[in-house]
Amino acid sequence: MTTPPHILVIDDEPQILRALRTILTEKQFKVTTASRGEEGLTLAAASAPDIVILDLGLPDMDGIEVCARLREWTECPIIVLSVRDSERDKVAALDKGADDYLTKPFGIEELLARVRVALRHSARLSGSQTSIVEAGPLKIDLAWHTVTRDDEEVKLTATEFNLLAYLASNRGRVLTHQSILKQVWGPADADHTEYLRVYVRQLRKKLEADPDQPRYILTEPGVGYRFIADE
Amino acid sequence: MRPSSISARLISYLLAAALIAAATAVLFVMRQALDTSLVALLYLLPVGLITALWGLGPGATSALLAFLTFNYFFIQPYYTFAVHQPLDLVILMVFLIVAVVISQLVGRAQAGMAAATAREREATQLYELSTELAGLHDDQDIGRTLAEEAQTVFQGERLELDLGPDPAQLICLPADASPPERPPELTLPIQAARGALGEIRLWRAAPGISSGEKRLLQTFASQGALALERARLAQAESRAKILEESDRLKSAILSSVSHELRTPLATIKASATSLLSGEVDWDSPARNELLTAIDDEADHLNLVVGNLLDMSRIEAGALKPRREWNILSEIVGSVVSRMSRQVETHRLEIDLPEDLPLVPVDYVQIEQVFTNLLSNSLKYASGGTLIRIRAGVRDGSMVHVQVSNQGPRVPEEHLERIFDKFYRVTDADRVTGIGLGLSICKGIVEAHGGRIWGENLSEGFAFNFTLPLTRDGTPPRRLPAEPEDA
Incomplete structure (x- = not known):
């Protein structure tokens, strides 16, 4: 049997830690918890987790800062937890290297889906890339x-x-407006969300059955877009 | 009639002397035909006239001059100031007394009238000032009015009204002139019961400031002080009222919120304990139902807490929309798919034109507006009826959105108030919710520079709102068209 993935949870609320530890252990993950930012950084350095779940509202330091410090030395996926209406913080954390985010309160299925996507993504980065992405009736050949x-x-x-x-090569992951604009249009156009809106609309019209209720190119309110592919 | 300068005053004396000289010349020519006492009588004419025209000083001077010329030219022996006849002496003395008395009387009447006119003008000016001040409630407005009125009356080279250390509280008239490089001719405090509120400074070298004017400006200053004090009292009172109102509101919130929070908590508690008790079979449908109830009620609690937070943010003015270019149908689409379970009970029709321009809005906040309007429609319109979401461009500068339902009409007198906090048309017992949804919509729409209102339709009710189509005055950038590749 392979060793179970190791998840480090950094959150200051004991109830959340308790619930996540119970649920994730049940799902065959190895779980370590920290209730402060400094403690979390130390634990991450000592135990090299496969994935970090990080609450943005920590008592001792800014969660975005924790993100940045982790990214100085590790590429392990980081999923940030935050409350509604803090889109700015979510975007800042994503720009500082976080891989994904979840808004509290969240269903556990959502969390597990994010964890799976993050683990697969880091596996893809280290292994060989497939050039074909499939999503329902869609088949995207990145090479051809x-x-x-x-x-x-x-x-x-x-x-x-x-x-x-x-979007497809980052399937399952949230991509911020800025990162998409930089990648597709170049850094000079990083603020022109209007380009993105128009092009996403065009893509949806060509790819989705109902462009107003998309199934593959999803809007992440106030943050960016996410492409959902077959697993 | 107040001589305004020394030169004017000098001229009036010279004119008085000239008039007496002229009278003397005329009378001298007719000397043979006239009796001495008649001459004396005729001499009184110019004296009275001069006093009436130029006041007491020239009048008295002319009386004296007339007395001398009368004596010199008309009393024997002529061309001397000597008097031989006792009768002539009597005439002369009577003339002097009458002339002086007339000039005194006329002069005093003149001075009295001038003073009365001046007092009347002061009274008019003060009346005007106090009427102007009466309607004002703001320190700045009061200061400005006081300064302008004072400047109109005193016509200074410069007038400054200083109401505090803040440069914005210094009013200078005329506004464009730089202050003279000398201390002001007159500085008066604006003195209220609780200390000085400010200062008036007046520069006017010529004509100098008379004591009457100083007194008038002082009265102006105290009128200003009264108005300022009244404004401050009114502000304090309205603050007290707001506090009282917010206290009342707080207790309304507390009772409403605790009710609204307890209901889902009761469901969660009941479901969880019944699951814990082990009395529900592992695979019975009841178990699933209880779990779904917990999940639903947790979502409901989250919604209530979110609404409360939104409201407090709106109240604190902390609701700053992050305006980005968005496509309205994208927002509506995501709201509808998130609420797909709730909207199943009704028929939903979405009519958003394909060519609707991009709107500069905060995605999350406008999503919230649609969610709340839709929930409201679902709550009040009975199941199976039609709910429509429509939008179109209005006047080229706004997008107009309408969410209509076939629910009950809202009495006209409630139309404005449905957007108030905790306001509801129906009894709280009959519908759930704490009455924040619509006021949050109003807060968000207004923070975007739009307007929201309710409207009764021929059948049903509609919410309308507008959103501006430009961000910082500019429309979105246009994209160049691209060919489609293989």
Whole structure:
């Protein structure tokens, strides 16, 4: 049997720690907990976890700061927890290297899905990349720059394809507006969310059955977009 | 009639002398035909006239001059000031007394009238000032009015009104002139019962400031002080009222909130304990039902807490929208898919034109607006009826959104108030919620620079709101078109 993935949870609320420890242990993860930022950083350095779940509202230091400090030496996935209406903090944490976020209160299924995506993503980074991403009727070939829907080719503009390719190669993960704009349009256009809105709308019209209730290119309110592929 | 300068005063004396000289010349020509006593009588004419025209000083001077010329030219022996006839002496003395008395009387009447006119003008000016001040409640407005009125009356080179250390509290008239490089001619404190509230400074070298004017400005200053004190008292009173109101509101919140929080808590507690007791079979449908109840009620609690937080943020003015270019149908779509379970009970029709421009809004906040309006419609309109979401551009500068339902109409007198906190048209017992949803919508829409209102339709009720189409005055950037590649 392979060793179970190790999750470090940094949160100052004992009830949350208790619940997460119980649930995650039940799901065959090895769980370590810390209730302060400094303690969390020390534990992370000592035990090299496979994934860190980090609450942004810590008593001793800013969660965004913890993110930045972790990123100085480790690439392990970080999932941040925060409350509603702190989109700014979520975006800041994501820009500082966090991989994903969850808004409290969250269902445990959501958390497990995020953990799975993060683990797969870091496995993909270290292993070989597949060039074909499938999502329902969609098949995206990143190497050959082709997209088919129900085996019929979908015509995309160059920018549309670049956008889709960036989303698809980060399937399951949230991508901030800024990071998408920088990647697809270049750093000079990082603030032009209007480009992104228009292109996402065009992509949805070409790819989704109902562009107003998308199933594959999801909006993360106030943060960015997430591409949902088949697992 | 107040001589305004020394030169004017000198001229009036010279004119008086000239008039007497002229009278003397005329009378001298007719000397043979006139009796001495008649001459004396005629001499009184110019004296009276001069006093009436130029006041007491020139009048008295002319009386004396007339006395001398009368004696010199008309009393024998002529061309001397000597008097031989006792009768002439009597005429001369009577003339002198009458002339002086007339000039005194006329002069005093003149001076009295001038003083009365001046007093009347002061009274008018004060009346105008106090009427102007009466309607004002703001320190700045009061200061400005006081300064402007004072400047109109005193016509200074410069007038400053200093109401505090803040530069904004210093009013200078005329505004564009730089202050003269000398101390002001007159400085008066604005003195209220609880100490000086400020200072008036007046620069006016010529004409100098008379004591009457100083007194008038002092009265102006005390009128200003009264108005300022009244304004401050009114502010303190309204603050007290606001505090009282907020106290009342707080207890309303507490009772409403504790009710609204306890209901889901009761469900959660009951479900959890019944599951813990082990009396519910592992695979009975009841078990699933209890778990779903816990999940639903937890979501409901989260919603209530979120609403309370939003409200406190709106109240504190901390609701700053992060305005980014968004597509309205994207926002509406995500609200509808998140509420898909709730909207199942009704028919939902979404009519957003494909060519609706991008709107500069905070995605999360406008999502909240749609969620609240939709929940409200679901709550009040009976099941199976139609709920419509429509939008269109209005006047080219606003997008107009309407969420309508076929629920009950709202009495006209309640239309404005439904957006108030904790306000509800129906009894609290009949619908759930704490009455914050619509006031949050109002707070968000207004923070975006839009407007929200309710409207009774021929059948049903509609919420309307508008949102501006430009951000900082600019529309979104246009993208160049691209060819579709393979």
